[in-house]
Amino acid sequence: MSLLEIENLSLSIGGMPILRDVDLAIEAGEVMGLVGESGSGKSMTALAVMRLLPHGARAGGRVAFNGIDILAAPEAAMNRLRGDDIGMVFQEPMTALNPVKTIGEQVAEGIRWHTGANRADAEARARRMLDRVGLPESRFPLARYPHELSGGQRQRVVIAIACALNPKLLIADEPTTALDVVLQQQILELLKDLVDENRMGLLLISHDLAVVADMADRITVMRNGEVMETGETARTLSEQVHPYTRQLARASTHVPERGRHHAAVGAPTLLEVRGVSRDYPLRARRLFGPAQKFRAVDKVSFSLAAGQSMALVGRSGCGKSTLARMILALDRVTEGEIVFQGEELTTKTEAELKPARRNMQVVFQDPYGSFNPRHRVERLVSEPLHLADTPPTREQRRELVSRALQEVGLQPADMDKYAHEFSGGQRQRLSIARALITRPRLIVADEPVSALDVSIRAQILDLFADLNRRLGVAYLFITHDLTVARAITDQVLVMHEGRLVEEGDTDRVLAEPRSEAARALVDAAPDLGRAIARRLAEAG
Amino acid sequence: MSLETTPASLQRHWLRQAFASPSFVAGFAITALVATVALVSFVWTPYDIVNLVVADRMKGMSAAHWFGTDHFGRDILSMIMVGSRNSIAVAFLAVGIGIAVGVPLGCWAAARGGVVDEALMRLNDLVFAFPALLSAVMITAIFGPGAVNAIIAIGIFNVPVFARVARAGALALWPREYILAARAAGKGKALITVEHILPNIASILLVQGTIQFALGILAEAGLSYIGLGAQPPMVSWGRMLFDAQTRMIVAPHLAVFPGLAIVITVLGLNLLGDGLRDVLDPRLRRER
Numbered sequence: 001m002s003l004l005e006i007e008n009l010s011l012s013i014g015g016m017p018i019l020r021d022v023d024l025a026i027e028a029g030e031v032m033g034l035v036g037e038s039g040s041g042k043s044m045t046a047l048a049v050m051r052l053l054p055h056g057a058r059a060g061g062r063v064a065f066n067g068i069d070i071l072a073a074p075e076a077a078m079n080r081l082r083g084d085d086i087g088m089v090f091q092e093p094m095t096a097l098n099p100v101k102t103i104g105e106q107v108a109e110g111i112r113w114h115t116g117a118n119r120a121d122a123e124a125r126a127r128r129m130l131d132r133v134g135l136p137e138s139r140f141p142l143a144r145y146p147h148e149l150s151g152g153q154r155q156r157v158v159i160a161i162a163c164a165l166n167p168k169l170l171i172a173d174e175p176t177t178a179l180d181v182v183l184q185q186q187i188l189e190l191l192k193d194l195v196d197e198n199r200m201g202l203l204l205i206s207h208d209l210a211v212v213a214d215m216a217d218r219i220t221v222m223r224n225g226e227v228m229e230t231g232e233t234a235r236t237l238s239e240q241v242h243p244y245t246r247q248l249a250r251a252s253t254h255v256p257e258r259g260r261h262h263a264a265v266g267a268p269t270l271l272e273v274r275g276v277s278r279d280y281p282l283r284a285r286r287l288f289g290p291a292q293k294f295r296a297v298d299k300v301s302f303s304l305a306a307g308q309s310m311a312l313v314g315r316s317g318c319g320k321s322t323l324a325r326m327i328l329a330l331d332r333v334t335e336g337e338i339v340f341q342g343e344e345l346t347t348k349t350e351a352e353l354k355p356a357r358r359n360m361q362v363v364f365q366d367p368y369g370s371f372n373p374r375h376r377v378e379r380l381v382s383e384p385l386h387l388a389d390t391p392p393t394r395e396q397r398r399e400l401v402s403r404a405l406q407e408v409g410l411q412p413a414d415m416d417k418y419a420h421e422f423s424g425g426q427r428q429r430l431s432i433a434r435a436l437i438t439r440p441r442l443i444v445a446d447e448p449v450s451a452l453d454v455s456i457r458a459q460i461l462d463l464f465a466d467l468n469r470r471l472g473v474a475y476l477f478i479t480h481d482l483t484v485a486r487a488i489t490d491q492v493l494v495m496h497e498g499r500l501v502e503e504g505d506t507d508r509v510l511a512e513p514r515s516e517a518a519r520a521l522v523d524a525a526p527d528l529g530r531a532i533a534r535r536l537a538e539a540g
Numbered sequence: 541m542s543l544e545t546t547p548a549s550l551q552r553h554w555l556r557q558a559f560a561s562p563s564f565v566a567g568f569a570i571t572a573l574v575a576t577v578a579l580v581s582f583v584w585t586p587y588d589i590v591n592l593v594v595a596d597r598m599k600g601m602s603a604a605h606w607f608g609t610d611h612f613g614r615d616i617l618s619m620i621m622v623g624s625r626n627s628i629a630v631a632f633l634a635v636g637i638g639i640a641v642g643v644p645l646g647c648w649a650a651a652r653g654g655v656v657d658e659a660l661m662r663l664n665d666l667v668f669a670f671p672a673l674l675s676a677v678m679i680t681a682i683f684g685p686g687a688v689n690a691i692i693a694i695g696i697f698n699v700p701v702f703a704r705v706a707r708a709g710a711l712a713l714w715p716r717e718y719i720l721a722a723r724a725a726g727k728g729k730a731l732i733t734v735e736h737i738l739p740n741i742a743s744i745l746l747v748q749g750t751i752q753f754a755l756g757i758l759a760e761a762g763l764s765y766i767g768l769g770a771q772p773p774m775v776s777w778g779r780m781l782f783d784a785q786t787r788m789i790v791a792p793h794l795a796v797f798p799g800l801a802i803v804i805t806v807l808g809l810n811l812l813g814d815g816l817r818d819v820l821d822p823r824l825r826r827e828r
Contacts, residue, residue: 328724350728357726370717374739384725434721 001067003028003201004049004169008061011044011225013054018044019225021061028168029199031192033216033233035209035248037453038424041225042205046171049203050088051078066168084114087162089191091174093154097146103130103157104142111164129160133190151316152183156190163194169201170194176211180315180480185524188215207453209252210526213237213535221245234535237528247455253528254458255487256465267305270441270474271327275299276336277498278322296322298498299336304491306441307472311485311506313521314495320478323495324444327476328362329353341441358387361435365447367427371419378415381405381430384438404433407471408463425456432463436471446478461487482525486510494518557819564815570808578625587615589622589775598791608793610783616793619775620801626687626776627805630769631756633691635749638698643745645699646706647737650714651729661707664700672697673762680768687776690769694759698752705748709741743820747813754809761802777802 002025011019019041026032034042047053049063051070063070065086068077082088090096098106107126111117117125123142130140133156146154155175162170172191176184192215195202206212212219212233219236221228221244229242240246277299282292297319304310314320325331327338333346340356348356361384364370371380381401385392392400402412408429419427428448435443448464449457465488467473477489485492485506492509494502496517502509513519558564586606593613600608607616649657676693683689713719713736722732757777763769764778765785772779777798784794 330720330723350726354726357724360724362721362724364717364721366717370721372718372736372740383722383727386731387726431721 002026003030003066004203005062005064006045006049007064009045009048009063010060011041011048011053011057013057017225018057019048022222022225022227024220024227024230026169026201026203028201029195030218031195031202031204031216033212033219034203034205034222035207035212035219036222037207037248037455039224040222042222043173044225045222046088046173046203046205049169049171050082050086052082080114083110083162083167084165085168087165087167087170089155089158089162089170089172089175091177093151093158093178096158097154099146102143102145103135103140103149103160104144106146106157107160107164108142110161114165126160126164129164130157132194133157133160133163134186135160152179152186155179155183155187159187159190159194163198163200166198167200169203171203171205173205174207175204177207181482181524181526182315182520184211184526191215208526209237209248209454210528210531213528213531214526221248232539234532234539237532238536249528251455251458253483254454254461256458256462258465258469258488267307269303270306270308270341271304271476272339273303273323273327274301274337274339276301276323276326276338277334278319278326278331279334295498297326300495300498300500301336302493302500302503304442304474304476307468307474308491309468309475309477309489311477311479311489311492312495313479313482313485313492314517315521316480318495319498320495321446324362324446324476324478328360328444329357354387354389358384358438359441361438361440361443363428363431363435363443363445363448365451367424367431367451370431371427373418373420375418376415377401377405377417377419377430380419381415381434381437383434387438400437401433404437407436407467408433423456424452425459428452428456428460429463432460432467436467436473439471440473442474442476444476444478447480448477449484450479450481457484464488480521482510482521483527494521558815561815561818563811564819567808567811567813567815570804571812574624574628574805574808577621578628581618581621581625585615585618585621587618589614589618590773598787598794600791600793607797608791610780610794611787611791616780616797619780620777620797623775623777623780623798624801624805626770626774627757627760627778627802630687630691630694630760630776631753634694634698634756634759635752637691637695638702638752639745639749641695642699642702642704643706643738646703646708647710647733649703650707650710650737651733657707660703664703667697667700673759676759676763677766677768680763685768685771687770687774690760690763693763694756697759698756701752702745702748705744706741709744710737713737713740743816747817747820750809750813750816754806754813757802757805757809 004026006022006024009019009022022041022045024032024045034045036042048059049065049070053059059071065081068081104123104126107129108119108122111122111125112119127137127142131137135153135156146157149157175191176187179187188211191202194200204212204215216233218231219233220230221242223244228244229236236245237249240249276297277295278297279293279295282294300323312320312323322331326333329345338345340360343356345353345356378398378401381404382397385397385400398415401415405412405414410426410429410433419430422430449460452460461484464475468475475489477484479485489506492504492506493500494509494515494517502513502515502518509518510522513522596609596613597611598609599605605615605617607620609615610619645660649660676690676697679693680689710733719732719736722736760769760776761778761781764776765781767782770776770779780798781795784798787794
């Protein structure tokens with residue numbers, strides 16, 4: 001008998017089918033990878049195992065954990081199971097911890113509730129657990145609050161809570177999606193060690209095939225609420241028998257076709273950043289003490305040629321988004337200057353910035369948050385036309401919007417829809433259409449594909465490459481994902497703690513990084529091909 | 541992954557959802573009734589309240605005078621109908637002042653931040669620090685009693701309420717990416733506020749408006765009751781209570797009916813406000 005057996009699990013919410021005949025089994029000590037794109041039912045499957053389903057959900061089939069019928073168990077029995085025999089790690093460590101309780105209280109809470117231990121014993125046990133997940137007492141006493149920790153440290157606390165009672169099964173729902181690649185690798189290693197030590201079963205949910213290939217013994221591929229394929233990781237991913245598995249694998253290693261370096265030679269300089277720094281004031285330690293400063297960006301200089309595609313990579317919090325905002329003149333510069341098309345931007349007023357803004361547009365990460373939900377596409381996409389010296393007539397505006405929509409692969413008829421009527425990938429196309437409408441020379445894209453599913457991401461990367469080739473737009477791509485940098489950029493800048501630590505050709509930097517920060521990024525980046533090769537070698 | 545309830549389907553069906561909410565339906569019905577009565581009073585009342593029929597003074601309830609008559613022989617039902625439009629007008633204008641002054645101030649504070657924000661909000665605190673009704677009494681006592689001064693006095697205390705609500709709503713929107721995108725499109729803060737911020741905080745302002753409206757009716761009644769609001773021959777519910785107070789023992793109906801009118805109207809508006817909030821704020825609805 002397996003540790004967890006899911007048979008013919010079906011689920012509907014308010015009459016809408018979510019899961020259909022899902023079968024899944026996990027043995028003790030086994031890592032099961034559950035992959036699929038958003039909306040495929042991965043998280044709902046996990047929530048069904050915990051029986052934490054939303055209101056109005058109806059489940060059918062059988063879920064057996066250690067011989068207990070989960071779907072039929074009384075709520076009190078489930079409360080005993082949750083957090084004791086089944087632990088769960090969530091995607092967003094910011095919201096998974098209670099901000100007003102110390103980390104010690106939060107780890108000890110579950111221990112006290114499940115074992116009835118007194119406060120001292122529970123705290124001693126919590127202390128051992130926090131030590132185990134890499135938060136030693138000297139730097140992380142129990143009295144720390146979540147806001148005093150970084151994202152990766154918080155995720156360690158969440159893992160400590162989930163594993164405090166040596167659960168038999170751990171469910172990790174996208175545990176590293178909110179973290180940068182270096183932290184991702186650390187967290188994955190920690191999970192792997194915990195599985196080996198305690199012979200836990202681990203259900204690892206991820207949209208990232210490379211992560212799953214690296215971690216999981218077996219893999220289940222889901223799509224639209226149904227299981228497409230289940231099997232041993234190495235074999236499933238190397239043979240790719242099922243067409244959908246093959247599609248996923250292709251999409252996640254997709255590299256758009258593009259003529260490399262075609263614009264870099266001899267092209268005029270478009271953007272020049274000279275010794276730019278940005279300080280943020282911190283709260284003074286004492287009432288009349290000197291104000292503290294935090295230097296988010298420290299004397300960064302680089303230049304970008306017309307039509308060039310450049311990546312700005314670095315770990316989260318390294319100052320790359322701050323730098324991007326300064327280039328876009330959305331944030332003030334503390335010192336240094338930014339020259340765009342031969343004009344110094346840092347001292348200009350908003351009115352004087354108009355011509356520069358026309359030639360410099362932005363695409364954001366979140367395809368959901370970057371549109372006003374109350375406006376139609378015509379108005380959303382035409383917003384930058386505000387920068388035109390003479391406002392276009394209604395006909396001209398519709399013409400321009402329709403051209404921009406066609407350029408990004410949408411229909412002119414989409415003009416009268418609202419943003420929510422589009423899928424995530426289509427919304428990112430809308431974002432790009434909005435950025436293109438003024439015919440800019442430079443597009444700054446802040447993590448433009450990291451919120452998208454792999455197949456959509458491949459399409460958007462193709463679109464970026466195509467626009468670069470056709471329209472000669474220069475890109476500054478901000479990303480922590482090296483596969484994105486590799487796919488569509490010629491040059492790469494590596495940032496670390498506000499400083500530029502390395503720059504050069506993308507292929508060279510990613511193949512043989514010279515700086516320590518770049519090497520850490522390259523080593524930690526999950527790579528599907530490498531992971532499969534390693535798995536196959538292990539299997540012999 | 542999540543089961544998305546798209547804002548559009550919300551927009552399209554929000555009326556249908558609204559009429560599935562009992563508090564919205566009850567509040568809407570009561571408010572509509574009060575508004576109808578006020579409108580009807582312009583063209584028709586059972587009796588003309590300008591005619592004093594002393595022979596009929598202080599009559600109880602009867603078929604001829606459903607709610608009885610007052611000490612001048614005027615029909616109470618007719619007076620409540622005429623009084624409703626004055627009570628509503630005072631509250632409506634006071635809410636109007638609050639929105640017209642408070643919302644721009646709140647949006648300005650949110651857009652500018654820093655010293656402007658700090659100064660405006662501390663000024664707000666200052667106004668909040670005075671008990672509203674007491675200060676309204678003070679203002680009308682200084683500038684003389686009357687409906688116009690009552691409107692101004694109540695309106696002043698609506699200003700910080702709307703300023704705060706607007707500022708809180710706007711602050712939550714400023715870091716959104718579509719606002720950043722608008723800034724990257726070179727739009728100024730005033731234009732962004734008009735195009736992006738206001739439409740998105742309209743719903744919370746609407747809810748706050750209905751609640752302040754109810755409070756305005758209460759405040760008007762309070763001021764008139766102590767003789768600082770509507771002055772004769774203007775009729776208002778609070779004024780009717782003022783006239784009734786010395787005759788409570790002999791003719792309780794003089795106080796009961798205007799009092800009931802106030803209670804029902806305020807209840808209706810509060811229910812409407814609750815219902816609107818449930819409908820317009822998806823988060824609260826899901827948690828219910």
